[in-house]
Amino acid sequence: MSDKQRDTKLVTAGRRKEWTHGIVNPPVYRASTCLFDSYAEMRERVKDPSARHLFYGRKGTPTxxxxxxxxxxxxxxxxxxxxxxxxxxxxxxxxxCVKTGDHILITDSAYDPTRSFANGFLKKMGITTEYYDPTIGANIESLIKDNTAMILVESPGSLTFEVQDLPAISAVAKRHNILIVSDSTWGTPLYFPALELGADISVHACTKYIGGHSDIMLGSATANHRMFKRLRQTAYSLGQTVSADDAALGLRGLRTLGVRLKQHEENALLIAKWLQDHPLIHEVRHPALETSPGHDIWSRDFTGSTGLFSIILKYGDYPDTAHLVDEMKYFKMGFSWGGYESLILPSDPESARSASKWSSPGPLLRLHIGLEDTDDLMKDLEAGLQRYSDAVKP
Structure with a gap:
């Protein structure tokens, strides 16, 4: 898809006349009970509750x-x-993707709640999880077992931003009939075509860039032909659903995703390159920088970059970062990201690693670069780094 095609799809996708009824946006259908005009109509709808007709609010509405x-x-x-x-x-x-007795592989750089789910809930189900170095690529074949059912990739990785070679991993998975789930949140559907690169299911925390305004909790999972029925049945069995109001906010955010991402990308790259030359910075982990792990893969597989990356300081420890973050004017501390505001968060990856060693000379801080003026953001960061330098000595 070209940029123009993407921009057009962002405006037109999902606007079927039967959902919009002739207006620009579909109405917000808040519904639990859906009514049937006759016994015959009820029986017809019950026969295939997955079909796109009003059945019960949990099954969805046009919104x-x-x-x-x-x-x-x-x-x-x-x-x-x-x-x-x-x-x-x-x-x-x-x-x-899994059943009791299966073995699964998860990237060592995965989002911490994903690890918690695997180490807790899945373990209780009798599913064994093994973590792998996010830079493993095709060498993941050495970890495949007879009962390996799924590989979870997250590219780039949480906090440390290694870019994974999804096509290489996918080639191995296909040879062994193994499914791939991709957490594709950083790249969004615009910049990272996970299904085309070999994933069976592509997941997004729509709370982030798709929502775009830090005011909804929302997720999506898109599957290929091989896996969609299984994904749908799993969601139905778990009773997973979202409110019509949150879906409407997700749609509203989606329409402006293209223009917002372009500005996030521009702002973040400018600041990341500026930080590379700062005397207090040991390393900037931004996939679009040549010095970042997996940059060559990012250049091949991604069509753009977004506003989230990390910096590593040359010295100090995590409690010392209070000198930097406590008096920031524009960068605020908070979990999540993808909204219009800039965020900064000291984050130690070491405790969430088991297959690959993490070490750094100083603390890591994750930055989300928002839509503010970059001069203001750089002044804010410069002041914070100066406070740190004044208070903490190597």
Whole structure:
């Protein structure tokens, strides 16, 4: 898809006349009970509750269906299910792929709640999880067992931003009939075509860039033809659903995703390159920088970059970062990202690693670069780094 085609799809996707009824946006259908005009109509709808007709609020209304259709079109998938958070979407996607006795592989750089789900819930189910170095590529074949059922990739990785070689991993998976789930949140459907690169299910925390305004909790999972029915049935069995109001906010955010991402990308790259030359910075982990792990893969597989990256300081420890972050004017501390505001968060990756060693001379801080003026953001960061330098000595 070219940039122009993407921009057009962002405006037109999911706007079927039967959902919009002749207006620009589909109405917000808040519904639990859906009424039937006759016994025959009820029996017809009960026969196939997965069909797109009003059956029961948990099965969706045109508001949810419009967002599902739009994301499916952008992902070039078979179908999409919506979830009340990104974590819910990841976990349901995993559950759609596994059964008791299976062995699964998860990147060592995965989002921490994903690890918690694997180490807790899945372990209770009798599913064994093994973590792998995110830079492993085709060498993942050495970890495949007879009962390996699924590989979870997250590219780039949480906090440390290694870019994974999804096509190479996918080639191995296909030889062994193994499913791939991709947490594709950083790249969004616009910049990372996970299904085309070999994933069976592509997951997004729509709370982040798709929502774009830090005011909804929302997740999506889009599957290929091989996996969509299993994903849908898993979501139905778990009772996963989202409100019509959140779906409507997701649709609203989606329409401006293209223009917002371009500004996030421009702002973040400018600041990342500026930070590379700062005397206090040991390393900037931004996939679009040549010095970042997996940059060559990012250049091949991604069509753009977004506003989230990390910096590593040359010295000090995590409690010392209070000198930097406590008096920031524009960068605020908070979990999540993808909204219009800039965020900064000290984050230690070491405790969430088991297959690959993490070490750094100083603390890591994750930055989300928002839509503020970059001069203001750089002044804010410069002041914070100066406070740190004044208070903490190597």
């Amino acid at each position: 949810q269906w419009a967002l599902e259709d739009a994301i499916t079109e952008l992902e070039n998938g078979e179908g999409t299910m919506l979830f009340p958070s990104g974590v819910a979407a990841v976990n349901a996607a995993i559950l759609a």
